[in-house]
Amino acid sequence: MEPDIASHNEESLDISDETRTLLRRLIQGEQVTGSEPGLTELAALGLAVHNPHDDRWSSADLWHAEQTALAEERAGIAHHLQRMRRLSELHREMRNIESPSGNGIEFLDRIELVNAAIIQAVNSATSRIRTAHPQDRKAETLRKAAESDVKVLRRGVAYQTLYPDTARTRPGEQEWAAMVSEHGAEVRTLATTFERMILVDDKLAVVADHRGEPNRDIAFKVTHPGMVALFHHIYDQQWERAEPWAGGRFLQKAETVTTGRSRRILNKLREGRTLKQIATELSVSLRTVNSDLNKLYEAVGVDTQFALGVWWSSEAATDERKLG
Template identity: 40%
Template sequence: MAKVNETGSSGAHKDWHLSYNALALTRRAFHGHPLTGDEPGADELIELGIVVYEPWNRRYAAVDLQRLQRRVHAEQRARISDLLHEQTTADHFFEGMARLEKEKVSGIQYAADFGEAQAALQSALAGATSLIRTAHPITRPAESLKVSLSIDLPRLERGVGLKTIYPDSARARGPERDYAKTVSEHGAEVRTIAGSFIRCIIIDELLAVVSDYRTVPAPRDTGWLITHPGILAFVTQVFETQWEMAAPWMGDRARSVDGGTITNTRTREILRRFSRGETIKQMASGMGLSVATINSEISNLYEQTGTSSQFALGAWWASSDERKLTP
């Protein structure tokens, strides 16, 4: 017995399948025997339209099969057309939503590409008169820092303030150290922070550019341009909270101790073991020291290198020339 499932024009699901009783009744109907409608299986034939009610004799009779098939095909094509129309309408809807997302609405504008964001940002930076706040949680390329320096120094000389935040790991990277040292000498304030923080730029508390954190990590080249006073105040508060958590940095690599080096024989051994992935307890056991002594030495290294996390300390050690010292 063949079986075909579909949804009827009323939205109900049709089951093109006949039971044994319904097949027997179909044979009777096709041979001209009317049905009362009460026979087992009659409801299946009525639902599918194979038999129809004839009021003059109060019985059900078989329909023309080819005509029924043409009607069913017509209904199916109509449903397919409705579904295609619904799909087209949905596509138009989402296209409209995508355009709306990119439009400036109540002080919030989505910048869909790097060029659009940069154009708005550079225009605002050129007109800055009071204070620029920036937070850069990702590594800045040397060429980008060079371009920024050529723009930031004249702005600082005009009296426009600059507060900028970098990750602790920046202390181990030459280009960022050089940038921090130079702008600090011209009056900028630079700090570093351990862990993740929000990437943003705030200009005179009139415009903020915030990365698009709908996806994590946030894309580098898209973001939100914000001029809405309430949201702008919130973004500024987020920056200031991050600023209070950060440690001052003037671009120095680290504070050196006697002899011109930061490390000594013991701390270099700790750092080498640390880079091999040993735990504090493993270091203490291997070096014949207490856990408290190892922790104290690591705390001193944090202070001397200007770092505040194991990740940042490891990054400093990985780039340090003191790795070449022996023992």
């Protein structure tokens, strides 16, 4: 009778003293029946072989048994490595498939879905809306947007918008900016490139898809709190570098000496910052900081940072300081 090899614990390689004693007997040439204690373990390890003619068990060729066992282990390892590779490929494939919603990120693969998500978010806003439009917008789109934006502002929702400096030359953006500014919106323009996004409260962000070529018709709707906070941080950096705009063509009135950025530079100089620190904090180059200072030197009629600081702290610059 053959022992039940399948029931043996294949993971165990530590045999009992009783089994070791039986193995010695077999190696010495003894043959045993299938009822012998310890035979199940030896058969599972390939150390005992069955002779069906007389239904007896004897010792296996130990060298052959070792090579067979090692080959089986290597085959098992190869099988598991292949399974691990397939699992990695499967999960990589699944990650590349955009699920409708998961982990606080939803892929919007059509412009209709993008617009619907934005409209729903804007209508549900309770505290603030922040938008960034690096590309020009159609006049018809802006007229429709102005009506809904004014309604949002009348609900007491704070509104901030970023446009490129070139928007100041386009009638559509001029009209839109003037209208929403009258109702309390803050509009700024930026000379450098920035990211397109719409942020609603601290709960939602709609951001452009940056994979491959830019595409205005697809986007991601993000509700993950950590990611939304990151986008607000990016927006803050962009906003800090931008200049206020109320819908006119120019950055400021002719009699104004400073710009928003140069005022921030002057305030940071007064706080004791170095030019390099200021450039880092404003996310601009050191060359840009020096260029702004040179324009101030010429406008104010001084030629040193100290003299410029004296002017900035004087009564003559009171109106400039009030601009913020």
